[in-house]
Amino acid sequence: MRVLLVCKSKAIEVLGVMYLSAVVKQSGHEARIVDIREALTVAKSWNPDFIGYSVMTGDQERFKELNTRLRGNLLHFTALWGGPHATFFPEDFEEEEGIVWTGEGENFMAEILGSANKYPNIDSFPWPEREDFPNMPIRDFIASRGCNFNCGYCYNGAWKKQFPELAAVRARSAKDVVKEIASTDPKFVYFQDSCFGIEMNWLRKFSQEYREKVNSPYHCHLRPGMVNEERTLLLHDSNCVSVKIALETASSRLRNLINRGHTSNEDAYVASGWLRKWGIKLIMQNILGLPTATIEDDLETLEVNIKCKPAYSWVSIFQPYPGTELAGYCEKEGIYTGDYSEIGDNFFDKSVLNIGDVLKEQVAALQRIFAFCIEMQVMPKVEDLTWERLPKFIHTTMRKVGDSRMFPGIL
Numbered sequence: 001m002r003v004l005l006v007c008k009s010k011a012i013e014v015l016g017v018m019y020l021s022a023v024v025k026q027s028g029h030e031a032r033i034v035d036i037r038e039a040l041t042v043a044k045s046w047n048p049d050f051i052g053y054s055v056m057t058g059d060q061e062r063f064k065e066l067n068t069r070l071r072g073n074l075l076h077f078t079a080l081w082g083g084p085h086a087t088f089f090p091e092d093f094e095e096e097e098g099i100v101w102t103g104e105g106e107n108f109m110a111e112i113l114g115s116a117n118k119y120p121n122i123d124s125f126p127w128p129e130r131e132d133f134p135n136m137p138i139r140d141f142i143a144s145r146g147c148n149f150n151c152g153y154c155y156n157g158a159w160k161k162q163f164p165e166l167a168a169v170r171a172r173s174a175k176d177v178v179k180e181i182a183s184t185d186p187k188f189v190y191f192q193d194s195c196f197g198i199e200m201n202w203l204r205k206f207s208q209e210y211r212e213k214v215n216s217p218y219h220c221h222l223r224p225g226m227v228n229e230e231r232t233l234l235l236h237d238s239n240c241v242s243v244k245i246a247l248e249t250a251s252s253r254l255r256n257l258i259n260r261g262h263t264s265n266e267d268a269y270v271a272s273g274w275l276r277k278w279g280i281k282l283i284m285q286n287i288l289g290l291p292t293a294t295i296e297d298d299l300e301t302l303e304v305n306i307k308c309k310p311a312y313s314w315v316s317i318f319q320p321y322p323g324t325e326l327a328g329y330c331e332k333e334g335i336y337t338g339d340y341s342e343i344g345d346n347f348f349d350k351s352v353l354n355i356g357d358v359l360k361e362q363v364a365a366l367q368r369i370f371a372f373c374i375e376m377q378v379m380p381k382v383e384d385l386t387w388e389r390l391p392k393f394i395h396t397t398m399r400k401v402g403d404s405r406m407f408p409g410i411l
Contacts, residue, residue: 001030001049001113002031002046003021003029003030003048003050003113004042004043004050004052004077005017005031005034006034006036006052006063006066007034008056008062009035010033010035010133012140014033015142016083017033017052017054018128018132018133019105019125019126019128020109022125022128022129023106024113025129026117027110027113028115029113032048032132033132033133036063040069043075043077044075050078050079051070051077052081053080053081053082055082055083055084056083056085057084057340058085059085060085060089063081067096079098079099080099081093081096081098086100086101087103088323090102099112102162104145104166107119122144122170122172123172123173127180130184137187138187139186139187140191140192141180141189141190141192142172142191143177143197143206144169144194144195146167147195148195149223149262150325151248151258151260152329153258153318153320153324153325155321169195174202174205175205178210178213179213182213188216188217188409189216189219191218191219191220193221195221195222195226197235198226200230200231204234206234207234207235207237210238211237211239217241217409218238219240219243219244219406220235220244221244221246222271223246224245224246224247224267224270225262225263225264225267227245227267227270227271229274232274232275235278236278242281242282242311242407242408243282244283244314245272245282245285246285246286247305247308248260248286249297250265250303251297251300252264253292254293257292257326258290258326259325268284268308271308281311283310283311283402283405283406284305284308284310284314285314285315286314286316286370287315287316287318288363288366289359290318290326291318291320291335292335295363295366295385296382298366299366299380299382302366302373305370306373306374306378311402311405312374312405312406314371315367315370315371317350317351317363319352320340320353322340327340335354336353336354349364351363361385361387362382362385369390371399
C-alpha cells in the first residue's frame, strides 16, 4: 500500500509525519511526505491508498479544501485526519470522509496498515524517516515527549486530561538519541523537546555520549528556573551553542494569569548570566498582548529582556487557541468573540482580542521593533509606538540577525 503524508510546509523537518513515514516503511509499505502545495500533483501521479493530513489549528479549512480538490480529481483513497487540531477537535472533521485519529499516531498507523508492529514505549518507536527532507542544514530531533507544565495558552493541559497515561514527560534513552543523531551526521542539531534534559542524570549521560560520538553544535529549549551551573556546564561540554528560554511576560500578575507563576524575572537574570559566562547564546521568547495586559506591562517585558542581554529576542502576539484555558478566559470576559479559524495567519501580525484599536496598534508596533530595541539597548516611549515611526525593515533585518546567531556557521 501507498501512504501520502501531507504537512503544511517542508521548510524545516516535520517530525510528526516523519515518524509516521517510518512506521509505514517498517510495516512493509510505501510512504511519501509532501507539503500542501504539491499534494495534488504528487497524488495524481502516485495514486496513494491513504492520504494523511497533519492539521494545526488555524489550518483546518485549507486541508479540507485540499481534500475536496483531491476527491474532485477522481482519486480513490482513505483520508486520515490527524495532528493537533484533529486531536482536540475531532468534531471539525465529522462531515469529511475518512478516519480521524487523536493523540500519538505511531500505533494508529500500524493498526490501519494491519501491521504486527506495536510500540509499547518511546524507545520502541522507529527513528523518523528523513528521505523526503534531503540536504537539510539543520536536523530536528526529539529526546523526550510531554511537558511538566500547564501554561494557560497551551494545549498541554487539555492533552493531560485527554491522555492521562501520556501526561508525564517520557524521555528516550540517551544512548538511543545519540545513536540516531550519529546516523544522520548533521551539521547542526535542533532539539524540539518542550524542555530539554529535565532530569539531571539523563543529561549527564547524554552529555558524555554526545561529545564522544557526535559533537555537532546543537540548540535546545529550557525553562528559566532550570539553568544552574552544572546544567550549563553539561550543555557547554556537549557543544550546545544556543538555547531558547521563554520568559513570556515580565508581569507577575500576568504570569499568574497564564499559569507561569513558578518562574520569575530573577530566574531569567540568573539563567542569562550562566549562559553568557559559558558562551551559550540565549534566545528569549516573549508574548505581547496577553489578556488584560497594558502597553506598560509589555514594555516591562522588553526592559527585562534588555537586562538579560540575549543574542536575540523572539516575540509573538497572543492568540487565543480554542480549548485552551486562556481562550476560555477570553470568552468568559468578552475579550474574544471571533471566529477561531482566523488565528492561523495572525501569529506575527496583530491581536484578535477586543482590546481597542489604540492598544492593538501599540502592541503590533512594539512587536516589530522589540528585537531592535534589545540590540540597541533602548526603551521606546509609549507615544513612539505608532506605525509612522516604525519602518518594517527593522523587524525583517533583526529576524535575520537572530537566525544567524541561533545557528552560527549554518545560516
